Amino acid sequence: MTLLNIRELQVRKGGYEVLRGLDLTLEQGEIHALIGTNGTGKSTLAAAIMGCKGVEISGGALEFDGTSLLGLDLTARAKLGISLAWQEPARFEGLSVAHYLTLKKGPRSAGQALELVGLEPSSYLSRQVDASLSGGERKRIELASLLTLPLRLAILDEPDSGIDLLSTQGIINVVRDFRLSGTAVLLITHRNEISHLADRASQICFGKIIYSGAPDAVAEHYLGRRCQRCNGQECDHEST
Secondary structure, three states, X not given: OXXXXXXXXXXXXXXXXXXXXXXXXXXXXXXXXXXXXXXXXXXXXXXXXXXXXXXXXXXXXXXXXXXXXXXXXXXXXXXXXXXXEOOOOOOEEEEEHHHHOOOOOOOOOHHHHHHHOOOOHHHHOOOEEOOXXXXXXXXXXXXXHHHOOOXXXXXXXXXXXXXXXXXXXXXXXXXXXXXXXXXXXXXEOXXXXXXXXXXXXXXXXXXXXXXXXXXHHHHHHHHHOOOOOOOOOOOOOOOO
């Protein structure tokens, strides 16, 4: 059954058209990898689905479980069970990790969530979600926060960015945990070892999905036909 249905989506950001008639579907419980070079619209798509400020949907349809998301704010979408892990996690001065991970009761405890992302609960629960944490630590803590929420769709915007190879296992654990719980995942990534966790994958180029299929096939297509002119110029792959 289709959970997320995007048709001919057009989105503007900063006065520029970023998504240009994008089509994408996610089934319930599906892990779907989204691959593309910088500037192709991956993060803009994530923000549009979540209802973040700064993006303007100018056309098309965006539906979640048969309900249009157009006109719903971020809070309303979160109440539907949608959440987004940002590429650059936020800092929260004065907020402990324990409090951050228990803001809303979900299927995992704070300690269980930290263990899944490879962090020792006894070392982190009392720490603050601030500049004292490295970027990689904050990213893993944000991923842990999603595990404590009752989600139907988790959007992971390049969770491997700024994460060392040893910490990649934590991301793999998170994706596998979502799969077991039946949570659908839109997984934005460049790493093959992460994208191969997906059931399906899609390549985005110049604001459109240009190729979809098995993760191996999409990765091969992406590596063999990487677009070098996606930043606001005519794209060789637009009609592919």
